[in-house]
Amino acid sequence: MKSFPYFQLLTLLMMAGSLVFFWECVSYLSRRDYVAAGMLTLIGLFTMWAGGELARLALAERSA
Amino acid sequence: MTLWPAALGLNLWLLTIGVPALLGPRPRGPVLVLLPLAPLLLLWLLRPAARGARLVLLLGVPLATFLPVLDGPLAHAMLHPRPVVALQAAVLIGYLWTTSRALAPAPSTPPATTLPDSDVPWRWRRRVQIYRLLVAYSIVAPALLLYALLLDPETQRAFRLSFETPERIAGVQAAALSALALLWTTAFHFFLAGPLVSHLLHDRTTAAQIATLRRQARTGRPRPQFYIAMVLAVLSMAMLIHRSLFP
Incomplete structure (x- = not known):
């Protein structure tokens, strides 16, 4: 029986989450709050990094 | 065949330095030393397999040709x-x-013999199509960037508004063009040529990475980088919340 693809789902969630952070970053930029926009960019990048790590696991799990 | 590179290299040197040095003011100092460097470097064409020949011929000759006219008496427009x-x-x-x-x-x-189209497997045709697309992309993408930087009316207007004199605009455009060339060369080397070379070597590095990845996946736990990224993300969020609460 094929196991539930937790890592794939989590990867998708993390990537979508990082996009939300980037979207928020743009809205802060339009309000000229550059510090908050910078912090949101960092959060988006870190979330994407974590998503990338999970994607590696999902890929390995899939090809195993 | 080294005749064409030698002829074109010498022509480039003549156009860039030779004729301006004859018609313009006499160069002095370091420029005088650099003048005969490019034709001398072209001698590497006699030993194309020699160590460092690529670096000397592809980078050294153009640099030695254009460096003397960057500044000084030979740089006059x-x-x-x-x-x-x-x-x-x-x-x-x-x-x-x-x-x-x-x-x-x-x-x-x-030399390979050409197969009729009907005998060529689909995956080979797809691969050839990808290579053709890469060639087209390597031409179209830099051309588009060049157009955006040098010819696009909106960009030109923005340059005119931001920088007053034509000399400053030309300087900024030249600097931006260099940055663009550097960016594109780096992207081409790492993201286009790199994967193709890796593929030609039967993706040994990728296969080794996947094997390591499988070993890690058997443990069912992510690498330490995952935890570092999560901690950094949570810390950044905490800082953002703190900043919102206590501005």
């Missing part, structure tokens, strides 16, 4: 009219093209 600059660009492209061909190692396998 009168000595480099627009038609000559266009010709220089064409000769430079020709030189780089023919030199690359001369430096490429001779194929060790016998």
Whole structure:
């Protein structure tokens, strides 16, 4: 029986989450709050990094 | 065949330095030392398989040709009219093209025979299509960036508004063009040529990475980098919340 693809789902969630952070970053930029926009960019990048790590696991799990 | 690279290299040197040095003011100091460097570096064409020949011919010759006219008496705009600059660009492209061909190692396998289209497997045709697309992309993408930087009316208007004199605009455009060339070369080397070379070597590095990845996946736990990224993300969120609560 094929196991539930937790890592794939989590990867998708993390990537979508990082996009939300980037979207928020743009809205802060339009309000000229550059510090908050910078912090949101960092959060988006870190979330994407974590998503990338999970994607590696999902890929390995899939090809195993 | 080293005749074409030698001829084009010498022509490039003549157009860029030779004629301006004859017609313009006499160069002095370091420029005088640099003047005969490019023709001397072209001697590497006699030994294309020698160590460092690629670096010398593809980078050293153009640098030694253009460095003396960057600044000083030979850099005067009168000595480099627009038609000559266009010709220089064409000769430079020709030189780089023919030199690359001369430096490429001779194929060790016998020449391939062309199969009729019906006999070519679909995956091979798809691969050839990808290579053609990459060639097209390598031409179209830099051309688009060049257009955006040098010809796009909106960009030109923005340049005119931001920088007052034509000299400053030209300087900024030249700097941006260099940055663009550097960016594109880096992207091409790492993201286009890199994967293709890796594929030609049967993706050994990728296969080794996947094997390591599988070993890690058996543990069912992510690498430490995952935890570092999560901690950094949570810390950044905490800082953002703190900043919102106590502005």
